[in-house]
Amino acid sequence: MFHKKTYNAMELKTRHGHLIIEGPISVENITSYEFHPDLTSFRLPEQQHKALIGIAGLPEGRIIVARDRHTIVGYVTYVYPDPLERWSEGNMKDLIELGAIEVIPKYRGMAVGKNLLKVSMMDDAMNDYLVITTEYYWHWDLKGTGLNVWEYRKVMEKMMNAGGLIWFATDDPEISSHPANCLMVRIGDRVSSDSIQQFDRLRFRHRFMY
Numbered sequence: 001m002f003h004k005k006t007y008n009a010m011e012l013k014t015r016h017g018h019l020i021i022e023g024p025i026s027v028e029n030i031t032s033y034e035f036h037p038d039l040t041s042f043r044l045p046e047q048q049h050k051a052l053i054g055i056a057g058l059p060e061g062r063i064i065v066a067r068d069r070h071t072i073v074g075y076v077t078y079v080y081p082d083p084l085e086r087w088s089e090g091n092m093k094d095l096i097e098l099g100a101i102e103v104i105p106k107y108r109g110m111a112v113g114k115n116l117l118k119v120s121m122m123d124d125a126m127n128d129y130l131v132i133t134t135e136y137y138w139h140w141d142l143k144g145t146g147l148n149v150w151e152y153r154k155v156m157e158k159m160m161n162a163g164g165l166i167w168f169a170t171d172d173p174e175i176s177s178h179p180a181n182c183l184m185v186r187i188g189d190r191v192s193s194d195s196i197q198q199f200d201r202l203r204f205r206h207r208f209m210y
Contacts (some may be wrong), residue, residue: 005062008122012066014110019073021112021119023064027056030063034071038104041141055079060096064120066103066112074103076116078131086172086205087132090198094191098133098165105144117163127188130199133165134172137180149180160184170203 009022035049042048055061055077066074081087081097103112120126140152147155157167165184175181183203187196 004125006123006125008119010115010119012110012112012115014107014112016106016110017068019066019068019107019112021064021066021115023119024062024123025056025065027053030056030065030072032070033065033067036068036071036073036104038106039072039075039102041102042100052077055099062096062120062123064116066107066116073107074101074112074116076101076113076120078120081132085134086202087134090202092130092195092198094128094188094195095130095132095199098131098163101159108145113159114162117159117165121163121186126186127190129188130191130195131163131165131186131188133160133184134175135160135182135184136174137178153180153182157182157184168203171206172203 005024007022007024009020012019012021030053035045037045039045039048043051052063052075056063058079060078060080062078064076065072077099078096079099081095087095087097101113101116103116135153135156137149137153140149140156142149142152145152160166164186166186168183168185170176170183172183175183
């Protein structure tokens with residue numbers, strides 16, 4: 001099922017200088033890079049660096065990074081859904097989740113996130129996958145950005161659109177618990193109709209219950 005991960009890269013000009021956006025990167029490369037101390041959204045930077053190294057070593061794991069010379073300043077990860085989430089229940093080998101995306105404050109608002117997603121989708125193998133992301137407002141950096149929930153949702157949705165992910169409806173209780181939460185999905189060109197139907201059953205578990 002796992003097609004060869006084809007490395008892609010681009011240079012992004014920002015007002016703070018040029019960044020290299022590249023991936024999927026190898027365990028060796030991500031181990032050799034420095035990890036910026038402001039990458040603190042999910043856990044301590046040293047711990048998150050170790051977590052990314054682990055993801056890079058997984059058969060389905062993909063990590064795209066933005067780096068300033070030798071220092072990672074942003075990244076996006078793709079892995080199988082958490083076993084505790086409904087999205088893993090179909091045991092679908094062609095469904096992966098955009099698990100985390102993070103950019104240090106210095107480079108926010110400079111299209112780094114959008115371009116992380118664009119480089120992700122340059123790999124033809126992504127057309128074999130159904131890519132999802134679950135967005136919850138309580139994970140968003142409202143304080144750091146100064147945006148309200150709906151402003152942040154708009155920015156986030158626009159960023160995901162750059163990678164081809166669009167809004168999909170679902171009856172998942174966590175997502176449905178707040179109107180700003182959402183499920184976003186990209187269906188690769190080569191995903192089978194059987195897989196799409198299986199995914200629809202995961203999206204609407206209670207569709208036929210009255």
